[in-house]
C-alpha cells in the first residue's frame with residue numbers, strides 16, 4: 535500500500551498569525567500546508583512546484599495577489615481562492631477577471647475557508663484525472679525528452695533545456711538570458727551568449743516543423759525574446 539501524499543495548499547498571506555491559523559486548519563483537514571508572506575517569493579516557488587490549490591491574499595508585499603493570480607493562471611489551471619480585506623473589492627476583482635475560482639472576505643472563519651477549499655478542489659477534480667488525450671507536445675523529464683504526438687524529438691541537451699523551459703510556462707515571454715538560465719538549470723551545459731540561443735531556437739524550430747508541420751509554436755517577441763504558444 536502506497537498512501538497518496540496529502541494535497542498541498544499554498545497560503546500566501548502577509549499577516550503571520552492569520553497565515554499560521556489557516557495553515558493549522560488546513561493541516562487538521564488533512565492537507566499539507568505551505569506558507570508564503572511575500573507575493574514575489576510565492577510566484578517563484580509555486581511555479582517551480584505547483585500546489586493543489588493556492589489561497590492568495592490580495593494585499594501582499596512583493597507582488598499583489600491579483601498579479602500573482604494572473605501569473606499563476608497564465609501558467610496553467612492552478613485552483614485559486616482570493617482573500618480580500620474589503621467586501622466591496624470582490625466586485626472589482628470579479629470585474630477584473632483575475633481568474634480565481636472563489637473569493638472570500640476578511641474576517642472569515644477558517645472553517646468556511648476549508649469548506650471553500652474542498653469545494654474548489656472537488657470542482658477541479660483529482661490532479662491526475664485530466665489529459666486522457668496525447669498532448670501535441672509533452673515533456674518526459676525522466677528521459678530528458680520532448681514528445682511530439684507521443685514520439686521523442688531528436689534534440690541536443692541545450693535544445694531540450696530551452697524547449698522544456700518554454701513548454702513549462704506557455705504564453706510567458708522569456709528574455710534570451712532567462713531562457714539560457716533555465717536551460718542551464720535543466721542540466722544543459724552551455725557557455726552561450728545571446729547570439730547562440732537564437733541559433734538553438736532556429737534549430738528547434740526546424741525540428742518542430744519536421745515533426746509538427748505548420749504549428750510553429752515558438753514565437754519571437756521583437757526586442758524581448760521568445761514565447762511558446764500552445
Ligand code: CA
Pocket residue numbers: 547548549591592593594
Ligand atoms: Ca495582506
